Amino acid sequence: MKLNFEREKLLNALSVVSKAIPGRTTNDILECALFNITDEGIIISANNNELGIETKIDGISHGFGKAAIDLKLMLDIVRKLDFPDGRINIKIDDENFITTISSGKSVFKIQARNGEEFNYLPDININNSVSISQFALKEVIKQTVFAANVNDTNKMTGGELIELDENMLKFVALDGYRVSIRHIMLNEGFKNDKCVIPAKNLIEIGRIIEGDSEKKITIYFSDNHVMFKYDTTSVISRIMTGEYFDLKYMLSSDYETKVRLSRLSLLNSIDRALVFIRENNNKPLIFEISDETLKLRMESIYGSMNDEIECDKSGNNIMIAFNPKYFIDALKAVDDEFVDIYMTNSRSPCFIRDANGMYIYLILPVNFVA
Amino acid sequence: MKLNFEREKLLNALSVVSKAIPGRTTNDILECALFNITDEGIIISANNNELGIETKIDGISHGFGKAAIDLKLMLDIVRKLDFPDGRINIKIDDENFITTISSGKSVFKIQARNGEEFNYLPDININNSVSISQFALKEVIKQTVFAANVNDTNKMTGGELIELDENMLKFVALDGYRVSIRHIMLNEGFKNDKCVIPAKNLIEIGRIIEGDSEKKITIYFSDNHVMFKYDTTSVISRIMTGEYFDLKYMLSSDYETKVRLSRLSLLNSIDRALVFIRENNNKPLIFEISDETLKLRMESIYGSMNDEIECDKSGNNIMIAFNPKYFIDALKAVDDEFVDIYMTNSRSPCFIRDANGMYIYLILPVNFVA
Structure with a gap:
């Protein structure tokens, strides 16, 4: 097979699929991307069983075949x-797979x-789908995923809930000490659906998409996978099995104290307190x-x-x-100039939320000596 | 004692003296800066016995004294x-040294x-001195110090030679596989002098000075120390004792092959070869x-x-x-569009040098299988 690409396009495609390459592995086929040249075009893909990515790339090709x-x-x-x-x-040799990559007089x-x-990407039977702007998806990931236990994909706290409820798309992450909830209002109603995917995968998806507000990305729900698709790129994540946490018991709109203040003033002040926080030495910040x-x-x-x-x-x-770090994470995830904070007592959760509940950040208080 | 500073000036002074704070130490007085307020002004200093830095800072003070x-x-x-x-x-309490640092409504x-x-900076009996622009010093450090064994200050290869020879100031670093030599031409003749200081200290000095070509820095030679002084800041390095390497035996102007080529073309080409270099897996690059x-x-x-x-x-x-990395280091240290490379045979050192020897980079070749 012979291929010829614009360098920028090839770099971009390789960089996108590289998000499915694990940082460390002893299974070296997982470090490979598959080049698959058929009469439908040139498709590059990578798959680590948690996350699979494939992208179709513009280029000139002679011959068909595939190589990892x-x-x-x-x-x-x-x-x-x-x-x-x-x-x-x-140039990929069809017999021995020796691959020559060259430009100018440089030959590798x-x-x-x-x-x-190569471990192919799974086929997906689509049950349902919803489209939002790439900007909205990139933002909502950034605004919620920090509350998940990103490194623990074996527990539900390592996942993020994506829930489609008529004309509302909801993202939830939590780690037992805090909860992030974001709603995206949709222009039309959809069939209800929900799934939990590893927060880690969602972070990679946030890195891949450019966040253009004019461009759409479609989320496809199936029984075992969720697929995110835009342009000629598809990203497939496994679904985490098991029940997600019941949010009804965590959320409450009652409160005894409501405070409205400048988000940046509070953020900067809490950030200053971090000078005293060293590794494994979390001290309570008293309000x-x-x-x-x-x-x-x-x-x-x-x-x-x-x-x-x-x-x-x-x-x-x-x-x-x-815990000052939890408060900082939540305040950074909000854009508003002023925020409302709702509290009941020193042992009940505190909520940072806007008037119509489009965002809700729950933070558990910690014990302190007054 | 009470002090009041412009924040930017204080930040700058603290940042300068912080270069003498060791990265890790179990001796916590070494992590301190001394604030010394006398009728001569406010002086902040830090000293780790290898390197000492003091700077006088503009500010308002009430009372005299010192605290670390x-x-x-x-x-x-x-x-x-x-x-x-x-x-x-x-505000520093003269009795219990509790220090209050505040701005706005924030009080630490x-x-x-x-x-x-506190371990005071040594007194220095100056034997000799030379002034050059901060730009020249910053550049010459960057252009030579990479060839030293920076992390091994117990051996002479961990040092850098500074030699004053009439109207020429010479900097030399070497690690046994390569040598960097740079000369700075001075406007007048000086008394000859030389010393070897830890390359590590020279790197910190390069970080402290801004590299302004209009501003001078003076190098003072004494028996046990070298002092670099500019504006109201002094940086004192210990001198390494022992004989430095005899360069006469390393340098030679004979050659069998001379090559002149584009520095950037060679640099980029060698850099491409680094894709195959992984940790502890140095492969020879054959010319x-x-x-x-x-x-x-x-x-x-x-x-x-x-x-x-x-x-x-x-x-x-x-x-x-x-070794491609050594060649890259040397080529990066040169500004010229074209460089001359002098070689004798596959076992003798190769030299990259300009016509009048203002810079000389020696690189030892490695064995290879043709």
Whole structure:
């Protein structure tokens, strides 16, 4: 097989499918991308059984066939073949799979593998689908996924719930100490559906899409997989089996204290308290809320911080403490200039949410010594 | 004592002296900066016995005295006290050394220590001095220090030679496989002098100075120390004792082959070969030089690269191999569009040098199988 690509297009395609290459593996076929040339075009794919990505790429091809090529090595080579003409030639020997990658006078030879060894992407029986803008998806991932236990894909806290409820698409992540909920309003009603996919996969999807607000991405639901599709690229994630947490018991609209304040003032103040947080040494940040002021206080073996910011309070005075990092994550996920914080008492969850509940961030308080 | 600083000035001073704070230490006084307030002004210093830095800072002070403050913590606090008025208040209790750092409504309290515990910077009896532009010093450090064994300050290969020879200031670093030599021409003659200081310290000095070509820095030689002084900042490095290597035996102006070629073409081509270099797996890069072409070749278990670049050759054809990383370091340290490379045979050192020897990079070849 002979192939010829515009360097930028090839780089982009390789970079997209590389998101399905595991960081470390002893199974080296997982480090390969499959080049599959058929009469339908040139398709590059990678699949680590958790996440599979395939993309169709523009290019000139002679001959049909397939081969699996070490993707990291190929990316390195193509990145460095940066010549003015900007085109990359690839020749794959159909017998021994020796692959020649060249541009200008630079010629690289690497050993590819028989494409038959490659673990193909699963076929999907689509039950349902919904389209949103790439921008909306990229944002909602960033705004929720931090609350999941990203590194633990064996537990449901390592997943993120995607729920389609008529004209509302909902994303939920939680780790037992906090919950992130975001709703995206859709222009039309859809059939209800839901699934939980590894938060890790969702992060990779957020990295792949450019976040253009004019471009759409479609989410396809099936029994065992979810597929995200845009342009000529499909990303397939496995679904996590098991029941997700029942949010009804966590959420409540009752409160005893409501505070409205400048998001950035609070964010900066909490961020300052982090100077006393060193590894494995989480200290509570105490909020003392009375009329018109939120006082923040942190004590640690390294020193203490006291700060004060203006706020609009309604309801009771309250003293309550938090893990400052959780509060920072939630405040960073909001764009509003002012935020409303709802509290009941020093042992009940605190909510940061907007008036119509399009976003809800729940944070559990921590114990403290006043 | 009470102090008041412009935040930017304080940040800058703390950041400069922080270069003398060791990355890891179990001796926590080494993590402190000394604030010394006398009738001569406010001086901040840090000293790790290898490198000492002191800087005089503009600020308002009430009272005299000294205290040693955890510098990393203080830097973190001052960085985060980013309020519109931009001033930082510091109050140090003369009895218990509790230090209050505040700005706006944010108040930090940390425990400082008695300044008497602090390891003062050495007094220096100056024998000789030379002034050059900060730009020249910053550049020459970058252009030579990579050839030293930076992490091994117990051996002379971990040092860098600074030699003053009449109107020439010379910097030399070497690690047994390569040598970097740079000369700076001075406007006047100076008394001869030389010393070897830890390359690590020179790197920190390069980081501290801004590299302004209009501003001078003076190098003071003494028996046990070298001091670099600019504006109100002094940086003092210990001198390494022992004889430095005799360069006479390494350098030679004889050659059998001279090649002139585009520095960037060669640099890019060698850089491409690095795709096959993984940790602890250095493969030789073979240069095959005949009339008008330099062919490069690398073979590894991951694959092979062949490349070809144009050159002007005089003298014999030659085949010779190098550690590609050493060649890249040397080529990056040169600004010229074209470089001259001098070789004798496949077992003798290769030289990259300009016509008048202002820079000389020696690289030892490696064995290879043709």
